[in-house]
Amino acid sequence: MNASADADSDPASDPAPDSDASPQHAPAPVTIAPDTNTLTLNPGDTFDETITVTVPKNPGSNGIDQLKLVPSASIAPLVASVTPAGGYGPLPGDMEHVLKFAVRFHGVACKDSDQVFTGTLDVVADGRVVAAKKVTITIPACRSETMRYSVKFVCGTQPEACGCSPVRPGRYATQISIHNYGQEAVTVRKRFIPVVLAGAPVAREPRFGTSRAEDGIDLPPHTATMDDCCRIGELLFGAPVDALTIGLLEIVATHDVAVTAIYTTCTGLDVVQVDGRPG
Structure with a gap:
């Protein structure tokens, strides 16, 4: 009985692990660069920027049908355009995707005091926010021309x-x-x-x-x-x-x-x- 128990507990007699099995790792995150903006825009000013969104390779996933860059409501009035407006897709999951967006910011009407707008440019993949860029835009107070x-x-x-x-x-x-x-x-x-x-x-x-x-x-x-x-x-x-x-x-x-x-x-x-x- 003792010999049998010892044999049962011998590590050498345990089954070898499956060489194909490996721990499940979370997919690498989607990134956006640059990831922040701090701008000062007078009425009528424009600022053009190229934003890069990187979607890493994610084997075994179904990929992304559509990926877009969307301004949050608080800064939307200051975003004149995002190109391509419809974004990119479909994006297969078995390869990395480096996507370029051209964004134009523009100044809005001034007021008696400085206006500070804070918000984000959101990377939206199939309706879900997967990355975001922080944006702060200041519109200086109106300057008297008199x-x-x-x-x-x-x-x-x-x-x-x-x-x-x-x-x-x-x-x-x-x-x-x-x-x-x-x-x-x-x-x-x-x-x-x-x-x-x-x-x-x-x-x-x-x-x-x-x-x-x-x-x-x-x-x-x-x-x-x-x-x-x-x-x-x-x-x-x-x-x-x-x-x-x-x-x-x-x-x-x-x-x-x-x-x-x-x-x-x-x-x-x-x-x-x-x-x-x-x-």
Whole structure:
């Protein structure tokens, strides 16, 4: 009995394993490259990308009838196209498949603040998501195209005076040019704010000056206009005057323009390029 038991438990007497049998391994995953996107797109911008989906060999499977690249609902408005739209298929399982998709992203309308869209581009095989690419797209806040400029003007004569005067005695002139160098028409609005009016310092602190005249013009592309002391006098007084007038010309333009001021005295001339600010 003991001998028989020993014989039964002898490993040498156990059946040899089937050489054809092997542990079952899960199929290698489908991959997508690149696997992330972080984009910033202004309205009207486009971004084209080639995305590679790799389907590994999976012997013994039935393969895939159809494989598509599908944007999630959250980013779908920013995906202009996926090519091929119908995807690929059928894809036999006994071979590897390297599939190329051309994707075009595009910017949507801006708003007062930044918009951030997050979602995925999903690899969908026979109705099931088998891989995904993370996508984050930022649409920056709308940029104001309106530009503002503040330009000093000094016009007329400051006579000799015993008391305090805003400028030294002399004769002063200012010419301010506005150049629309762009391809679109520009609407220009102007406010004239005197601080010295016909020799009187009307805005010496603690007082302040306010707009005393307004004007405007529509400038077609590649045109220019100017305001000089004659025009400023007409707007403030109804006619040019020789009395000293100092102030600020506030310019608001629907697009960027080139603003240049020329200041002339009895002894010299200065040319100043005036920078604008959005808003």
